[in-house]
Amino acid sequence: QKEVEQDPGPLSVPEGAIVSLNCTYSNSAFQYFMWYRQYSRKGPELLMYTYSSGNKEDGRFTAQVDKSSKYISLFIRDSQPSDSATYLCAMRLSSGGGADGLTFGKGTHLIIQP
Amino acid sequence: NAGVTQTPKFQVLKTGQSMTLQCAQDMNHEYMSWYRQDPGMGLRLIHYSVGAGITDQGEVPNGYNVSRSTTEDFPLRLLSAAPSQTSVYFCASSYSLTSVSNYGYTFGSGTRLTVV
Numbered sequence: 001q002k003e004v005e006q007d008p009g010p011l012s013v014p015e016g017a018i019v020s021l022n023c024t025y026s027n028s029a030f031q032y033f034m035w036y037r038q039y040s041r042k043g044p045e046l047l048m049y050t051y052s053s054g055n056k057e058d059g060r061f062t063a064q065v066d067k068s069s070k071y072i073s074l075f076i077r078d079s080q081p082s083d084s085a086t087y088l089c090a091m092r093l094s095s096g097g098g099a100d101g102l103t104f105g106k107g108t109h110l111i112i113q114p
Numbered sequence: 115n116a117g118v119t120q121t122p123k124f125q126v127l128k129t130g131q132s133m134t135l136q137c138a139q140d141m142n143h144e145y146m147s148w149y150r151q152d153p154g155m156g157l158r159l160i161h162y163s164v165g166a167g168i169t170d171q172g173e174v175p176n177g178y179n180v181s182r183s184t185t186e187d188f189p190l191r192l193l194s195a196a197p198s199q200t201s202v203y204f205c206a207s208s209y210s211l212t213s214v215s216n217y218g219y220t221f222g223s224g225t226r227l228t229v230v
Contacts, residue, residue: 006156008154032211032217034218034219043204043221043222043223044157044204045221046218046219046220046221049216049217049218051217088156088157090157090219092211094211098164100145100147100162100170100211101147101159101162101172102147102149102157102159102206102219103159103173104149104156104157105156106154106155106156
């Protein structure tokens, strides 16, 4: 079992819909959670980052973390065609222990239909 | 403020050749790391560094070397290129987890490498 599981999609929704993207993880040592957006042939772009369980909102984006269930989500409200991209969840270990780097899900390909 | 700069953007190598992928950041980030991205596999960590002179292996380190002599630069060396190393390579940098509240990594635009 991979440490981080993410449905690769594609996920196709109409413009204006609310999009829900999810990841599950197995390593309880992950303490920091991020969502990246990646357009075709570009580098990943950081969208949201969270530490504690709960919700964090930034404009049309809401990140949700449930550490007890090892489950994270990204919600996109009022989706736009420009939101069409691959969305990657990423996780980082706690600051103790010296290990670092990100562990990624495989990414979900999102298509917003005009 | 250029962020994370990777060179070259594209490269074709012959099997057995060696090369260095360059990565530089101008954000005074302590941490840096290298990833490869392959279809169906997602991004996987190759090597990382938590400061100048300190490096460690990630998930897929075989065939790659790194060093970190300055805070700004973190080159990735392919010792003897193999077709299995055909991939897109990304470099990324971050503040240390104890220094600031922004703990996301900033990524470069990538190097597309083909080994024939």
